[in-house]
Amino acid sequence: MREATADALPLLEATVPGNHAQQLANAAAGRRSFLAAWCGEEPVGTVVLRWTGVLVEGHGAVPEIGSLEVVPARRGEGIGSLLVAAAEQRVRERGAAAAAIVVAEDNRDARRLYERLGYRDTGALRSLDGGTGLLLLRVLRG
């Protein structure tokens, strides 16, 4: 699990769905962290941390974990869970007390995964690429 870099861009673009050039540009500007999971020389998944965050009632702006993607052939092996854990570790390192995720209501696989990882539905809705999503929150320290 490591920060994605420009030299990895062609390989990422060829294997993992997503607008990786845009994510890298945002990461270079410090607005985001862009992590990739590797199996040997092969990228198997990506996740993005948006440091500008999302507003959560009672918590202020909370760093947002998003754009989680695992290549279809490697789903169900725990890679998605590891990517979320790596993102949470960076949130802790920056001293933030919670992480948020916005998930499409109909994305049952992802919702089940986030629930298992300790994310709870706040009952609020937030905009999501192409629609509206449920705002989930995990408190990382009290």
Ligand SMILES: CC(C)(COP(=O)(O)OP(=O)(O)OC[C@H]1O[C@@H](n2cnc3c(N)ncnc32)[C@H](O)[C@@H]1OP(=O)(O)O)[C@@H](O)C(=O)NCCC(=O)NCCS
């Ligand atoms: C959501 C996603 C990132 C999960 O990645 P993953 O590496 O499969 O995650 P894990 O292996 O850690 O856990 C997967 C969960 O899905 C289940 N699963 C098993 N096989 C699966 C498969 N082939 N496809 C999807 N989910 C599967 C697992 O059982 C597990 O849920 P459970 O433990 O509660 O039963 C991945 O399915 C994906 O890339 N989906 C498309 C993009 C997406 O929806 N991203 C989320 C946006 S908010």
